[in-house]
Amino acid sequence: MVIIFILIVVIAVIFTSLAICAAIHQDEDDIFDPSSFTVIQNFRGSFQMPNQVFTEELTTNSSNKSQTLATELGAKLSDLYKTSSALGRYFINAEIRAFRNGSVIADYKLTFHMPEEEKDPLRNFTLSREMVYNVFRQFLYDQESESDPMFIDPASLKMVLGN
Ligand SMILES: *[C@@H]1O[C@H](CO)[C@@H](O)[C@H](O)[C@H]1NC(C)=O
Ligand SMILES: *[C@@H]1O[C@H](CO)[C@@H](O)[C@H](O)[C@H]1NC(C)=O
């Protein structure tokens, strides 16, 4: 009887501590306050879309073709960084800035923000050019079809830290 009671207590203690650990872990992951993210980090670069045909229209911001393509690409880049478990919370915006001839080359800008007190380690690791670049490149290697009009050539991806 005593042994069974002790066993039950031990099991109860184990489950309680597991539950507490899970709750604490979840809190650390979920609670962050974006209003404290005051430091901005930008990246700029370009990529090539070999299945798009370049026309003069693409160099005019106000044209339908340029706006449609820019909106679609901007959404694609935003989705890819928003859903990244490492980078999602720091991501603000992806912007397509221009199109150039070569089938079509798109110039983009990415904006991230981070808390002042964590800026040094974040800049060295999570928000380093290598990390932000690799998340993008992995996404490009995962594209399903090379014949899709929206296909982006992974080998063409360029990125630098910039403002
Ligand atoms: C784009 O570049 C190609 C190859 O250099 C050229 O043949 C074509 O005329 C250019 N297109 C435009 C719209 O400038
Ligand atoms: C832009 O596209 C919309 C809808 O596709 C169309 O109604 C409009 O006439 C187009 N405008 C130009 C300048 O081509």
Ligand SMILES: *[C@@H]1O[C@H](CO)[C@@H](O)[C@H](O)[C@H]1NC(C)=O
């Ligand atoms: C075109 O877009 C660029 C980059 O966003 C901007 O600097 C420029 O003012 C825009 N030009 C026009 C005519 O809207």
Ligand SMILES: *[C@@H]1O[C@H](CO)[C@@H](O)[C@H](O)[C@H]1NC(C)=O
């Ligand atoms: C970040 O990198 C710089 C230069 O490589 C180094 O001096 C600094 O100590 C690093 N900081 C952290 C927090 O890793």
